[in-house]
Amino acid sequence: MSTPFVWHNGRIKPWAEANVHVSTHALHYGSSVFEGERVYATPRGPAYFRLAEHTRRLFESARVYEIEVGYSEDEINAACLELIRANRMPSAYVRPIVFRGAGGLGVLAKDDAPVEVAIIALNWGAYLGEAAERGADVCVSSWNRPAPNTIPSWAKAGGNYLSSQLIGLEARRNGYDEGIALGHNGLLSEGAGENLFLVKRGKLLTPPSSAGILAGITRDAVLTLAADLGIAVEERDLPREALYSADEVFMTGTAAEITPVRSVDRKAIGKSAPGPVTKALQQAFFGLFDGRTEDRYGWLSVVDAI
Numbered sequence: 491m492s493t494p495f496v497w498h499n500g501r502i503k504p505w506a507e508a509n510v511h512v513s514t515h516a517l518h519y520g521s522s523v524f525e526g527e528r529v530y531a532t533p534r535g536p537a538y539f540r541l542a543e544h545t546r547r548l549f550e551s552a553r554v555y556e557i558e559v560g561y562s563e564d565e566i567n568a569a570c571l572e573l574i575r576a577n578r579m580p581s582a583y584v585r586p587i588v589f590r591g592a593g594g595l596g597v598l599a600k601d602d603a604p605v606e607v608a609i610i611a612l613n614w615g616a617y618l619g620e621a622a623e624r625g626a627d628v629c630v631s632s633w634n635r636p637a638p639n640t641i642p643s644w645a646k647a648g649g650n651y652l653s654s655q656l657i658g659l660e661a662r663r664n665g666y667d668e669g670i671a672l673g674h675n676g677l678l679s680e681g682a683g684e685n686l687f688l689v690k691r692g693k694l695l696t697p698p699s700s701a702g703i704l705a706g707i708t709r710d711a712v713l714t715l716a717a718d719l720g721i722a723v724e725e726r727d728l729p730r731e732a733l734y735s736a737d738e739v740f741m742t743g744t745a746a747e748i749t750p751v752r753s754v755d756r757k758a759i760g761k762s763a764p765g766p767v768t769k770a771l772q773q774a775f776f777g778l779f780d781g782r783t784e785d786r787y788g789w790l791s792v793v794d795a796i
């Protein structure tokens with residue numbers, strides 16, 4: 491899985507040298523914030539998708555937990571570009587992470603305790619494997635997402651992913667590709683690592699950003715592309731049964747991209763194959779990277795731009 495170089499605390503270093511101590515605070519208390527980003531091979535060369543938005547969310551997550559990143563957003567953007575150049579990668583999944591380092595084992599890190607920053611680039615294909623093509627078989631998890639006044643869902647923090655692991659482990663154990671969680675109010679929230687969309691009578695429906703979800707950057711892109719395509723969109727509270735009567739269901743995320751769902755709790759969705767709205771959005775989304783969709787919003791950052 492390794493690639494030649496990692497960016498760690500301000501410099502590019504060989505993969506094997508990018509290490510931390512076992513007393514690292516984040517290891518004990520989940521005090522990390524991170525991003526998942528993709529670099530696509532485009533006709534103009536490798537290009538990040540919405541790099542600036544990811545970096546902004548990283549800094550917003552850090553603010554919630556009062557973690558001083560120690561670099562500017564511009565510096566992190568430049569480091570992300572530099573790492574892809576150093577690794578000579580045509581495409582990649584990129585993981586910037588900011589975390590409290592080794593500086594004592596108190597739950598509250600001391601004011602002068604270290605913060606580390608790393609950026610890792612991996613070769614990573616479709617997150618949900620072949621489900622991305624055929625459609626995923628998903629379940630509604632018996633685990634709910636944390637209530638908004640417990641662990642804030644807008645902050646993409648390492649500790650949040652304990653909830654995702656419970657949802658994902660249960661789903662996998664029971665033979666599903668992925669699990670969808672309900673929120674504290676019993677309404678639909680999101681998948682273990684993806685936002686959720688339904689299509690009903692041609693209209694695109696998605697739980698609101700207040701539904702205990704991560705405000706996904708792919709989710710935002712899909713909402714924008716849908717508006718461009720003239721597809722009606724509604725962000726609103728949705729009960730579990732909305733899944734069972736939906737014409738189409740799909741999930742979005744940087745890793746999952748746009749993954750169609752073909753069944754929920756073993757009940758078939760639509761014709762058990764990606765529906766027309768899902769396909770139109772996939773075409774618009776993936777078209778951004780082969781040039782068939784115009785990059786109207788400046789979402790691509792070309793790595794080798796002169």
Ligand code: PMP
Pocket residue numbers: 526654680681682683684685703704705706707708709742743744745
């Ligand atoms: N929800 C969760 C819990 C996630 O981990 C992710 C992946 N980052 C998403 C939604 C999708 O967010 P994005 O489109 O920004 O990757």
